[in-house]
Amino acid sequence: MKLTKVLFCAVAILALGVLPLSGQMSGQMSGNGQTHTKPTESERNELLTVRLLVWNSYFDNDQKQLKKLIGEDFLTINPGEEHWQDKAEFLAGAQHFAEHHGKLVSLDFPKTEIQEFGDVAVLYSLVRITMESDGKRESLNCRSTEVFHKREGQWVNTGAHVDSGR
Structure with missing residues (x-):
């Protein structure tokens, strides 16, 4: 049970860390950070x-x-x-x-x-x-x-x- 919670937290942290990058990668941000x-x-x-x-x-x-x-x-x-x-x-x-x-x-x-x-x-x-x-x-x-x-x-x-x- 503990291992499942740890894995869930790790996945959640990774997902939260990657989500802000996905906006940049989808073309919503230009190379200089300008939307x-x-x-x-x-x-x-x-x-x-x-x-x-x-x-x-x-x-x-x-x-x-x-x-x-x-x-x-x-x-x-x-x-x-x-x-x-x-x-x-x-x-x-x-x-x-x-x-x-x-x-x-x-x-x-x-x-x-x-x-x-x-x-x-x-x-x-x-x-x-x-x-x-x-x-x-x-x-x-x-x-x-x-x-x-x-x-x-x-x-x-x-x-x-x-x-x-x-």
């Missing part, structure tokens, strides 16, 4: 507005706006491509789209979840997009993960990963 939070409604609206501005600026080939919205350290991974694009290549892609008479027909984000870690926010989205280029129309349903970093009071896009959703 991620859901953004306020105002922050969410600000992030969604900036994100939409990035996408529209790309398809409108608004180089001036893109240069403000995209960080110098920007990286993007596009579906089916092994090469990752940096800021210069991303800007060149917008230019190329415009040169081929590219036009954004529709853009919709039916679902977006946001995790905020202080001055960093990660947006996970489902994306529906229709565009035209050289007279050909193409519609895509994909997923997007985008990273925004608040710099000098402004959200700047520092990374994006878009996949086919398959």
